[in-house]
Structure formats: structure tokens, C-alpha cells
Amino acid sequence: xxxxxxxxxxxxxxxxxLFHMETPKFKTNSLxxxxxxxxxxxxxxxxxLLPFVLYRGSEDFPKSIDLIRKLEDLFGTDLSVDVRKRGExxxxxxxxxxxxxDFLPDNNDVLPEAIKILxxxxxxxxxxNGGFSGNYVDGEKRTLEEEIIxxxxxxxxxxxxxxxxxxxxxxxxxxxxxxxxxxxxxxTPEGLYEHYKRVRQKAPIIVFFVGDLPLDxxxxxxxxxxxxxxxxxxxxxxxxxxxxxxxxxxVEKDSISQGKLNIGYRTGINRRDPDFPALLVANGLLGSFxxxxxxxxxxxxxxxxxxxxxxxxxxxxxxxxxxGIDADQFExxxxxxxxxxxxxxxxxxxxxxxxxxxxxxxxxxxxxxDNAFDLMGIELINALNxxxxxxxxxxxxxxxxxxxxxxxVLSRVKRDTIYFLEPNEEEN
Amino acid sequence: MAGLKETLIQETPVIKEFESGLTAALWDIPGYxxxxxxxxxxxxxxxxxxxxxxxxxxxxxxxxxxxxxxxFADKETGNVFDYFASLGASCNAYxxxxxTNYLFSTxxxxxxxxxxxxxxxxxxxxxxESIQKEKKVIMQEISxxxxxxxxxxxxxxxxxxxxxxxxxxxxxxxxESVQIIDxxxxxxxxxxxxxxxxxxxxxxxxxxxxxxTEIIAQNQNKKDFPEVFEFKKINFEEPREIREKETREKFSxxxxxxxxxxxxxxxxxxxxxLLERDLAFALLSDILFGTGSPAFYExxxxxxxxxxxxxxFSGEESFGHFVLGGGTNxxxxxxxxxxxxxxxxxxxxIKPEDLERSKKKIWGGFIAGLNSLEVLAGQFVKDYRRNxxxxxxxxxxxxxxxxxxxxxxxxxLDQEKSSISVVEPRE
Numbered sequence: 127x128x129x130x131x132x133x134x135x136x137x138x139x140x141x142x143x144l145f146h147m148e149t150p151k152f153k154t155n156s157l158x159x160x161x162x163x164x165x166x167x168x169x170x171x172x173x174x175l176l177p178f179v180l181y182r183g184s185e186d187f188p189k190s191i192d193l194i195r196k197l198e199d200l201f202g203t204d205l206s207v208d209v210r211k212r213g214e215x216x217x218x219x220x221x222x223x224x225x226x227x228d229f230l231p232d233n234n235d236v237l238p239e240a241i242k243i244l245x246x247x248x249x250x251x252x253x254x255n256g257g258f259s260g261n262y263v264d265g266e267k268r269t270l271e272e273e274i275i276x277x278x279x280x281x282x283x284x285x286x287x288x289x290x291x292x293x294x295x296x297x298x299x300x301x302x303x304x305x306x307x308x309x310x311x312x313x314t315p316e317g318l319y320e321h322y323k324r325v326r327q328k329a330p331i332i333v334f335f336v337g338d339l340p341l342d343x344x345x346x347x348x349x350x351x352x353x354x355x356x357x358x359x360x361x362x363x364x365x366x367x368x369x370x371x372x373x374x375x376x377v378e379k380d381s382i383s384q385g386k387l388n389i390g391y392r393t394g395i396n397r398r399d400p401d402f403p404a405l406l407v408a409n410g411l412l413g414s415f416x417x418x419x420x421x422x423x424x425x426x427x428x429x430x431x432x433x434x435x436x437x438x439x440x441x442x443x444x445x446x447x448x449x450g451i452d453a454d455q456f457e458x459x460x461x462x463x464x465x466x467x468x469x470x471x472x473x474x475x476x477x478x479x480x481x482x483x484x485x486x487x488x489x490x491x492x493x494x495x496d497n498a499f500d501l502m503g504i505e506l507i508n509a510l511n512x513x514x515x516x517x518x519x520x521x522x523x524x525x526x527x528x529x530x531x532x533x534x535v536l537s538r539v540k541r542d543t544i545y546f547l548e549p550n551e552e553e554n
Numbered sequence: 555m556a557g558l559k560e561t562l563i564q565e566t567p568v569i570k571e572f573e574s575g576l577t578a579a580l581w582d583i584p585g586y587x588x589x590x591x592x593x594x595x596x597x598x599x600x601x602x603x604x605x606x607x608x609x610x611x612x613x614x615x616x617x618x619x620x621x622x623x624x625x626f627a628d629k630e631t632g633n634v635f636d637y638f639a640s641l642g643a644s645c646n647a648y649x650x651x652x653x654t655n656y657l658f659s660t661x662x663x664x665x666x667x668x669x670x671x672x673x674x675x676x677x678x679x680x681x682x683e684s685i686q687k688e689k690k691v692i693m694q695e696i697s698x699x700x701x702x703x704x705x706x707x708x709x710x711x712x713x714x715x716x717x718x719x720x721x722x723x724x725x726x727x728x729x730e731s732v733q734i735i736d737x738x739x740x741x742x743x744x745x746x747x748x749x750x751x752x753x754x755x756x757x758x759x760x761x762x763x764x765x766x767t768e769i770i771a772q773n774q775n776k777k778d779f780p781e782v783f784e785f786k787k788i789n790f791e792e793p794r795e796i797r798e799k800e801t802r803e804k805f806s807x808x809x810x811x812x813x814x815x816x817x818x819x820x821x822x823x824x825x826x827x828l829l830e831r832d833l834a835f836a837l838l839s840d841i842l843f844g845t846g847s848p849a850f851y852e853x854x855x856x857x858x859x860x861x862x863x864x865x866x867f868s869g870e871e872s873f874g875h876f877v878l879g880g881g882t883n884x885x886x887x888x889x890x891x892x893x894x895x896x897x898x899x900x901x902x903x904i905k906p907e908d909l910e911r912s913k914k915k916i917w918g919g920f921i922a923g924l925n926s927l928e929v930l931a932g933q934f935v936k937d938y939r940r941n942x943x944x945x946x947x948x949x950x951x952x953x954x955x956x957x958x959x960x961x962x963x964x965x966x967l968d969q970e971k972s973s974i975s976v977v978e979p980r981e
Contacts, residue, residue: 151585151586152925153921153922153924153925154921154922154925190851191846191847191848191850191851194845194846195846195911198846198911198912198914198915199911199914201914201917201918202914202915202916202917202918202919202921202922203918204918204919204922223922224918225918225921225922229921261855265854265855265857268857268860269860269861272808272809272860272881273860274808275808275809276807276808276809276881277808278806278807278808279702279703279704279807279808279809279811279881280702281701281702380806381805381806381980382700382701382806383697383700383701384694384697384698384700384701415635415639415644416635416639416644416645417633417635417636417639421635422633425691426627426633429687429688429690429691429694430690430694431691431694432691432692432694432695432697432698433694433698450694450697450698451694452694452697478636478640481640482636482639482640485639485640485642486639486642486644488642489642489643489644489660489661489662492587492661493587493588493659493661495586495587496586496587496588496927497925497926498925
């Protein structure tokens, strides 16, 4: 029986951390290639632009359309690229999914070819006149700028991002995952290429594989298709220290019909902290499930919101509560949240909701086995926190948490910023 | 593309019909931790009127969605979410154009979860107070969608394309329509659309089929159901024309969003035909406007679209529309270009190699989707209502010819029947 844990390997020549899981469970083979880069105001835009420019064309496939058509021909191989933020890491993320050879005519495996294409994108980019292709750089700069402008189109995400920015002003975490429009505009094909050379040489590469192929095969392809590199830097964990400071309340207006409330808290707790399992239970008790306090009070009891939930950012050590409410219910909602929070700290937790939360968290961890990319996501956060705990251990620890641990852990968490995106009066 | 069908056919559910009239598909997929169940009622947002016992009954906009909320809210016996939580399960529900769906996923206690799912969906409990409270929550949900420009631009487009067809209504209804929903209409809809004869249950995961069959049979046998009354969906005479050529709405947003829609007036009736239409449109969209099409890069390089651009078809027996668009700084130019691309494609025709590649892509995407129990269950229910199964998808995909795609391109995308919806920044 498969344990659904990754085996972990370091390929020193290539500077690759390989996380491998062999299972016949899925109809596809999935491979994710992550380049973790330190989040930094100066370099964030260049880091963000890079993968999109690389994906436009390589030495082997100078034209975007040829590259995409080649992937389509490999029975709809899916290669997607994105840039994410986890703690103060900016992650370049290439994800590859190919149909398992069992389903293909003549059982031909398309994965090695797909990996070769991916490696070409990463290591053999299209180089013209001392830099990247001017056309590709211009096109992707425009798209990235539009992505930043269009953050406003998703009010929930926009309000959360604004909350983070206000809360973490001056800290790298306040940088948006795509950087800023100003910095994007400054980028040139030559400058970006110079930047690329450093990333290519120094950035560690984390590769996750989930599928029906043995370690040796995947390793062999990595060694064969990925170049050898020197000077690869280490993955260092984020610092959580923050000097005490007064609470901040920020209210901004927008032409919207529903106000978006976000409350940001500092937990000071990452995955390595012994209190981390208790923090997960506390967050679950407070707001991450429909049986949680906030859903039951703010939505079910008072009918103030359709959505209200809390979540934990475990790499930077944050917790946020988000809700969509009417403008005149701002104070009432903040009060109810505070009241429920304090009740938990005072130990007013009933056995039933406590058990529900433990069960739900363990169930989530168990069920993650059914999705290759969920498994990779959990392992990725572990890798960034130099944390080696298996899901089974985490489940055991969650079951051991006591109400008193939850009360203690929540009393460690400090409210930092209340951000409210308020509807203009004329809209209502 | 040979060698594929045989492998997939191994994965078929066992279909059971129970005395109550309930149909259940039990699908054993060994090796999965999750067990997932989906209970589907054929009441969707587009069902706004029925003829029952020779009497016309008007169903207010948003009723299907309201009923979904109401079945979840507190029962006389307690809170549904809590019951699922006590079993280590999580539950949810959603309302679509043509159905309402209740679901849970769990790693344990499957029999108890199934009992619970059937009980809470088949038992409508309400008080005047609980109806009023739910209205407040739904008002917040309507406000949330109002702030979503991608949603607004689409519904504005549907309002342009259709005169009467209820597809032009928001799934949650309007602030006004929700106010008139009352106990009587909820009860009426529940009696009919939630009668076991009209429900489909899909259960999927690592299952003991005999045990699950027994659980469902016991659950259904202990209940009494009202007699099923004679019933007819009211047909609305939807004109072939479009209602409005263009609408613009100001919004607080970054970049404008433009969607262009074509009203499709020829509707097939059988399941196979509907499936073929869906697939032919999917192939056409991909060949003409997908990331492997020359048009995509032409528009992209001219700065008219970004990677959020999409083209796709949505249709059932009573409606159909093809929509293309996305964020753009130049809505007018983009419209012109899209029309040019369509004209040019009509002249040049579809190339066999493009069709072949696009088929491979859609096929690969479909296989990848089958990793997910949610996708399998959802696909099953949709297929079952159309009298189809998984193998039909592959057979239909293989069968589709250039002729079918060109027919759509030449005959069903009429510029006269097209409309434009734009949301744009205030300043």
C-alpha cells in the first residue's frame, strides 16, 4: 500500500531538490518545478516577468504558437506557469501534467518529451540581440501590468492584498506577487536577460513528481535534461520577528455595493513552532469551516454576511479574517469577531465544536491524497519552512491538541490591522 | 486515439433504482481516501414556470437558489453543517441554470453521511422567521456578485441576447424577486422537483456497493412521499432576434472587459446531439481562438487581449450562445478583429491537422479531469440526464467532422444575432 509520502532527494550537480511519489492512482503524471526567489521590492517585478517571457519561446521553439502546438500534440499536455507568494518567497511555478501512458496509443510515454520542453524553456531561452526577444518582453510587460491593474476587478482579493500591504508596510511581504507597475515599466530585454542569468545560476529548483514512474526514471530525466549549476543558494526560512506597534485601522472607499472587511493578525507561528497544530485548530474553531464560530454567529445567527472565514499564512506567520458586509455593519461585525475570539481565549469552547474541528482538519489532510497538486502544495510549504513532518504526524499532533492549547495559542496572536473597503454612499 | 476506450469503459458505475423512484449511481474507485456524494434535483434558475394539474404556477426568480439555502439552514432537529462536521465530513451545495446540487465529501462514516444527505434534502423545514433570516443572507450574496465585473458583463450580455428566456436572470434572483418567495412556492417546488423520482444520487469512492445499496434502500423505505402530479415546463416563445445590440456599464475596475455573444437558435433535442453540439463548439473555439491559434497571437501581439481571453459555448435544449472576450483596452477594435477572424475562417475553412490537434488537446484535458471524483460524479449526473455515459464523449469526439464544425461556423454564428457587453472603469 502506498503511503502517499514524498521521498526527498538532492541532486547536487543540478541544484535540484526532487520530491518523488510513485503511485498508479492517477490517470496523469504531474510534475511541478518551483524556483523559490527571495521576495524583494527591487527584484519582484523582474522575477515575476521572467517565467512569462521564458514561456513565450525557447531556442527549440522560438515561436509561441509552435511551442503550444507541440504540447497540444503530446495528447493535450498541460504546461502552466504562474508566480505565487508564500511568506517572503516569490515562487516561479511551472506545472506539467501529461496523460499516463496506459491511456495512450502504443503506450508511448510523452512525459520525457514534455520535461525536455520544460527544461528548454528554463535553460535554453530565445536569445536575440543581447537579450530576450523585445516583442515577447513588451507583450508580457503589458499583460503583467494589466494583471496588476485588474486586481481591482476581484474586490475580495484586492481588499485582502491591501490589508497585507498596510499591515506589512516596509516588510518584503507587502510586495505584490507580480511586483509593481513602475518597476515593470523599467525592465528591458537586456536587463531582464542579465537578471535571468543570475536566477538560472543561483536559484534552487524544487521538483515535485506524482505519478506512475519510479524514482530512477524521473531522476534520470532530471540529470539528462537539466544542466549542472554551481553556487545554488540555500532555502532559508523566513523570520517572524516584528517589533510591537499600535494597531492600525484603514478605511478606503470604492464604488461597490458590499463592503469588504479584512482583519490581519500576527501569529508569530510557523510550521516549526510546537504550537502550530494548536494554531490550525484555533483557526478552524474560529473561522475556516461552516461549523466555525464566525460562520455560525456572523452569518447564521445575525445574517450579516454571506461569506466570512479566517485563514492562516503559515510561512510569514499571519492570520486573516475576511467578510463581505454592509457599510453600516462594520462596527457590529468587528465586535462580534472580537467577542468570539475572546470567548475562545477564555476557554469557552465546547467539546463538540472542538472535536468537529479536529476531525475536519484530519479529514482535509487525509483527502489531500486524492489530488496530486494538493499533495505537492502541502509538501512545498514544508520545503520552504525546512520542515520534514509527514501528514500522518501532523494528524496525530492535531488530535493531541487540547482546548487549553488553543486558548494559549490565540492569546499569542495579536490583532495588527483592520482594513475595510467601504462602499461609496451614493451606491446604496 | 485508439486503445483508449477499452480502458475507460472499466470505470462505470452500478446504477440502481429504488422503490421510492430514486436513481442512484454507485461508483467504486479503489484507492481513493475521499468518498463523495452528489444529489441532483432538476430545478435550476431557468425554471420559472410550470403547468401542474392544468394550472400554471409562476416560480419567482431565485427560487431554486433560495430552496438550496433553505434546505441547509437550521432544521427542527439542528444544523446540517454540524451533523456533517460530527461525522468528519464537509458538505456544500450549488444552484446552476438547470439543476440544484447537494454534496458532501468525507473520509469516514459514509453510510451515516448518506443518510443525512438524503434526509436533509428530502425534508423541507421552514418557519416564517427562518425564511426572513435567509433573505438577509441572500441579499449579501447578491451584493457580492454585483461587485464582480466578470459576472456583471456576462449577465448583461445574456440580457441583451434574450427577450424572455429565464437564462437572462441572475441565479440568485433580484432583490425584489427574492422578497416575494414564500413558504407556498418553496413547498410546491420541493414536492415536485425533489420527489425521489426526479432526484439522481451519485456516490463515488472506495465503496462497498452492497452495503451502500442497503443504506439507501432503508432510508427511502422509511419515508412517505407525495404523489407525483402531472407537470409540464412552460415553454416561453423566445424570438430568434436579439434584444439589444450593445450595453455598457460603468464599474469600479481596472481594465474594461468586453464580451461578444452570438445567439444560437437551432437546438438539438437528444443527448447525443447536445453532446456533439457542445464538443463541436469546443473544437471550433479552440481551433479559431485557442492558445494554439494564429488569431490568438495576432490579437495578443496587438495588445487587444491578454491571457484571460476565452471563447466558449453554453447550451441546452432551449437555449444556446457562443461567447468570446475578456479584458481589453480597446473593446471596439477587438470586436472588429473578432468578426474579421470569423469571416476569414469561413473563407479558408477548417484544416484537418488543426482539428486533429484540437481533439487531442480536449481528449487529454478530459482524461485529466477524470482524476477528480467531483468531476466524475458531476459528469455522470449531467450525462445521465442526457441519457449518455463517459464512453459517449470519446466516441463523439472522434466522430466530429470538419463539416459539422464548418456548419456551425457558417450557419450558426450570425452577426445579426450578436451582441456586445462592456463594463468599463468609471473615470
